[in-house]
Amino acid sequence: MKKNLITAILMTLATTVLLGIVYPLVVTAAAQLLFHDKANGQLVSRNGKVIGSRILAQPFTGAEYFHPRASAAGTNGYDAANSGGSNYGPTNQKLVDRIQQDVAAAQKENPGHPIPVDYITTSASGLDPDISPANALFQLPRVAAARNTSTDRLELLVKEHIQTRQFGLLGEPRINVLELNLDMDDRYPVKH
Amino acid sequence: MTLNGWLQIALFFLLILAVTKPLGVFITRVFAREKTFLDPILRPVERLLYRVTGVDETREMGWMEYAVAMLLFSLVSMLLLYAMQRVQGWLPFNPQKLGAVSPGHLAWNTAASFTTNTNWQAYSGETTMSYFTQMAGLAYHNFVSAATGIALAVAFIRGIARRQAETIGNFWVDLVRASLWVLLPFCVVGSLLLVSQGVVQNLRPYDTVKLVEAQKVPHLNADGKPAVGANGQPVMDTVTEQVIAQGPVASQEFIKEWGTNGGGFFNANSAHPFENPTPLSNLLEIFAIAAIGAALTYTLGRMTGSPRHGWALFGAMAALFLAGILVTYWAESQGNPLLHGVEQHASQLQPGGNMEGKEVRFGVANSALFATVTTDTSCGAVNSWHDSFTPLGGMALMINMMLGEVIFGGVGSGMYGMLVFVILTVFIAGLMVGRTPEYLGKKIEGYEVKMSMLFALVFPLIILVLTAISSVKQFGTWAIANPGPHGLSEILYAFTSAAANNGSAFGGLNANTAWYNTAIGFAALGGRFLMKVPMLAIAGSLARKKYVPPSVGTFPVTTPLFSVLLIGVIVILGALTFFPALSLGPILEHLLMNAGKAF
Numbered sequence: 107m108k109k110n111l112i113t114a115i116l117m118t119l120a121t122t123v124l125l126g127i128v129y130p131l132v133v134t135a136a137a138q139l140l141f142h143d144k145a146n147g148q149l150v151s152r153n154g155k156v157i158g159s160r161i162l163a164q165p166f167t168g169a170e171y172f173h174p175r176a177s178a179a180g181t182n183g184y185d186a187a188n189s190g191g192s193n194y195g196p197t198n199q200k201l202v203d204r205i206q207q208d209v210a211a212a213q214k215e216n217p218g219h220p221i222p223v224d225y226i227t228t229s230a231s232g233l234d235p236d237i238s239p240a241n242a243l244f245q246l247p248r249v250a251a252a253r254n255t256s257t258d259r260l261e262l263l264v265k266e267h268i269q270t271r272q273f274g275l276l277g278e279p280r281i282n283v284l285e286l287n288l289d290m291d292d293r294y295p296v297k298h
Numbered sequence: 299m300t301l302n303g304w305l306q307i308a309l310f311f312l313l314i315l316a317v318t319k320p321l322g323v324f325i326t327r328v329f330a331r332e333k334t335f336l337d338p339i340l341r342p343v344e345r346l347l348y349r350v351t352g353v354d355e356t357r358e359m360g361w362m363e364y365a366v367a368m369l370l371f372s373l374v375s376m377l378l379l380y381a382m383q384r385v386q387g388w389l390p391f392n393p394q395k396l397g398a399v400s401p402g403h404l405a406w407n408t409a410a411s412f413t414t415n416t417n418w419q420a421y422s423g424e425t426t427m428s429y430f431t432q433m434a435g436l437a438y439h440n441f442v443s444a445a446t447g448i449a450l451a452v453a454f455i456r457g458i459a460r461r462q463a464e465t466i467g468n469f470w471v472d473l474v475r476a477s478l479w480v481l482l483p484f485c486v487v488g489s490l491l492l493v494s495q496g497v498v499q500n501l502r503p504y505d506t507v508k509l510v511e512a513q514k515v516p517h518l519n520a521d522g523k524p525a526v527g528a529n530g531q532p533v534m535d536t537v538t539e540q541v542i543a544q545g546p547v548a549s550q551e552f553i554k555e556w557g558t559n560g561g562g563f564f565n566a567n568s569a570h571p572f573e574n575p576t577p578l579s580n581l582l583e584i585f586a587i588a589a590i591g592a593a594l595t596y597t598l599g600r601m602t603g604s605p606r607h608g609w610a611l612f613g614a615m616a617a618l619f620l621a622g623i624l625v626t627y628w629a630e631s632q633g634n635p636l637l638h639g640v641e642q643h644a645s646q647l648q649p650g651g652n653m654e655g656k657e658v659r660f661g662v663a664n665s666a667l668f669a670t671v672t673t674d675t676s677c678g679a680v681n682s683w684h685d686s687f688t689p690l691g692g693m694a695l696m697i698n699m700m701l702g703e704v705i706f707g708g709v710g711s712g713m714y715g716m717l718v719f720v721i722l723t724v725f726i727a728g729l730m731v732g733r734t735p736e737y738l739g740k741k742i743e744g745y746e747v748k749m750s751m752l753f754a755l756v757f758p759l760i761i762l763v764l765t766a767i768s769s770v771k772q773f774g775t776w777a778i779a780n781p782g783p784h785g786l787s788e789i790l791y792a793f794t795s796a797a798a799n800n801g802s803a804f805g806g807l808n809a810n811t812a813w814y815n816t817a818i819g820f821a822a823l824g825g826r827f828l829m830k831v832p833m834l835a836i837a838g839s840l841a842r843k844k845y846v847p848p849s850v851g852t853f854p855v856t857t858p859l860f861s862v863l864l865i866g867v868i869v870i871l872g873a874l875t876f877f878p879a880l881s882l883g884p885i886l887e888h889l890l891m892n893a894g895k896a897f
Contacts, residue, residue, distance in 0.1 A: 110363070110366060110367045110370055111370050112352065113470060114370040114375075115374050116350060116352065117353075117470065120347055120351055121347070121438070122375075122378070122434055122438050125441045125442070125482070126434030126435070126438035126441075127433065127434055129482065129485070129486070129549060130549040134501060134546055134549065136486075138500065141493045145499045145548075147500075147505065147544060147572060155508050157507055157508055157509070158507045159507070159571075162540075162571055162572070164509055164510065164540050165509065165511070165513045165537075166510070167513060175658065181515075181518065182513070182515040186542040186543060187541040187542065188422060188543075189424065189564050189570050190566055191569070192655065193686060193806035194685075194779075194780065195779075195782075195787075195804075195806065195887075196686065196687070196689060197782055197783075197887055197891050197895065198782075198896065199781075199897055201636075201896075202636050202637070202896045205640065209640060213639065221641055222640075222641055223637075223640050223648065224658055229569075229655075230569030230680075230681065230683050231569040231571060233566070234657045234658055238647060239647040240647035241658075243647065271302070271577065272576060273578075275302070275305060276306060276576075276577035277659050277660065278577075278648075278649040278658060278659060278663075278664075279647070284510075
């Protein structure tokens with residue numbers, strides 16, 4: 107018993123050094139060497155300023171931008187230092203009310219068009235960088251009008267940005283909102 | 299449900315099937331102390347560890363000493379984790395200057411939960427834990443709680459395989475070999491693969507970035523309510539920045555799955571793009587969750603000289619896995635009937651289904667698959683919020699856990715949990731034909747059956763008693779986020795998850811309270827150690843027995859008939875125990891939802 111207790115203490119300390127400190131530091135060093143950009147969060151710069159991570163959603167609410175999925179992360183949403191979802195259960199009246207409100211607004215914006223489910227639901231992380239192609243096409247008329255450009259030209263751009271399934275099999279087709287918006291700012295800038 | 303969804307599920311299953319034998323053989327060799335290709339690097343490290351800690355690697359232990367060593371190690375490492383959280387403010391690798399984890403019951407809950415391989419999280423990672431605590435406290439326990447589980451499973455299998463033996467192995471040697479051979483090398487490779495997909499791995503402070511479009515948000519008063527100006531209009535603030543949490547994520551991410559731990563670096567766990575950025579990283583993660591649990595079935599077959607018995611267990615697990623994924627995938631694809639005016643059908647342009655609390659890159663197929671795998675095993679990592687699943691989808695996840703985490707199961711714990719069910723199955727089969735039950739040449743007698751029943755009773759007792767208390771007392775119901783039957787589901791899920799050492803949650807439940815932190819901590823400890831000790835007692839008793847060669851009357855444990863009987867025992871035991879509670883929670887909710895009722 108006593109010998110095993112001493113071993114337990116020593117074993118805890120020795121393995122903490124090996125598995126808790128040496129291992130993560132070695133992996134950090136290797137990751138920084140091999141995949142520098144990815145290991146640091148794929149930060150994107152524009153005009154010399156860091157403006158976000160390519161793989162995290164940031165808020166867009168103006169008519170001239172495509173909007174990411176709704177976010178329940180942090181107090182105001184899109185808090186990349188406090189990720190999380192709504193955790194609304196399927197029969198929660200608050201969920202039903204929120205969706206009803208958003209559906210009414212969406213129908214006003216694009217009447218007669220079916221509303222894609224990912225347009226009015228919150229994501230799991232609150233930082234989902236993607237929307238479905240259906241979601242982007244739903245928002246297309248609003249964005250085109252705000253940018254004073256034709257929907258056909260913008261539709262081509264949206265289609266260029268569709269990421270297909272990985273290896274043609276994995277995941278779901280999707281569009282990265284930040285990349286799409288940045289590309290659109292370059293090619294069809296807002297005319298003031 | 300789509301063809302593509304089923305293809306992805308099939309691909310996952312084929313990968314697990316393919317890895318079962320090679321990994322199972324590898325694990326067998328590691329614990330038989332045979333040569334492996336990793337010896338030139340790992341053997342010197344192993345010897346050094348024994349020298350530092352005073353372990354005699356040639357000495358073996360009886361089951362009681364084995365149990366004592368395991369308990370002492372768990373206790374010491376748990377105390378260290380508690381202390382580390384409380385003093386993290388003074389420790390290095392803390393660029394955000396996060397203070398001590400408080401209150402004390404939160405640190406207690408986290409220490410209990412990570413020591414037991416549960417990884418229930420009442421805290422939010424990026425706002426609570428320093429990089430040091432994440433690496434040397436939490437990720438460290440991901441290694442050793444998993445290694446402990448594997449050690450115990452191997453000790454149990456030795457008990458079955460050995461004849462008239464007094465010992466079942468040396469806990470310290472099993473612990474070290476599980477950590478160094480079975481976990482560490484795979485984690486180094488797996489972590490880097492994850493980084494290649496975009497999982498972050500750094501020690502930098504959180505980044506502050508300038509938003510492309512500045513945002514107006516309501517100004518909140520000190521009481522948390524939106525402020526109203528003199529003109530009656532809401533006061534608005536302008537937000538121009540986003541703070542991005544960083545950290546050594548990948549090194550923790552892979553062991554989180556490979557060791558079926560499940561505690562996320564970030565609050566959003568594997569839904570966070572920095573933990574699980576692409577569909578490929580997602581596949582890698584679910585593969586890692588189930589691989590060791592599946593491989594141990596082959597290890598069992600090989601160590602006991604009956605590979606077909608191992609495959610019979612694998613078959614039972616596979617059948618239960620398929621049943622679970624079928625229900626959950628179907629239920630989530632149906633969407634939510636209470637949402638009107640929303641297109642929820644899958645098409646070329648959208649995944650469709652119940653997308654509240656799910657990510658677009660995963661859709662319903664990969665969310666349902668991840669959720670099924672994480673609850674089949676005792677992992678508990680999530681890539682979508684189970685609380686927002688449809689009632690039946692969420693119920694299937696709960697049932698996966700209620701069956702005792704034996705569908706591939708937690709690393710090690712799934713195997714010994716399954717072996718207890720095997721003993722009960724053999725016993726019941728023996729009763730049916732009127733013969734003394736035998737299992738792989740060992741007579742199963744009163745002692746083993748009593749210990750198995752103890753194992754089988756502790757689990758529902760913890761869950762149902764604590765759920766009952768929480769659902770009638772104000773300190774329990776106060777924390778419910780979703781009213782109606784779903785509220786009961788939240789509480790039931792929490793204690794099931796804790797006792798099963800799973801750690802996933804119906805996350806709406808505000809579990810960071812004195813009652814839940816304390817009760818869930820004890821539920822996790824009970825679900826782990828009150829079940830491990832009887833299990834080791836069975837191992838010790840079996841090891842001492844004489845070998846009885848099989849006769850014509852022996853019920854074979856290598857046939858599909860045995861797999862079916864085993865499934866029957868698991869399902870009946872689980873259904874009888876939990877059906878009443880489930881009918882008041884998810885089943886009732888499903889009926890009311892389809893009748894158009896919200897709460």
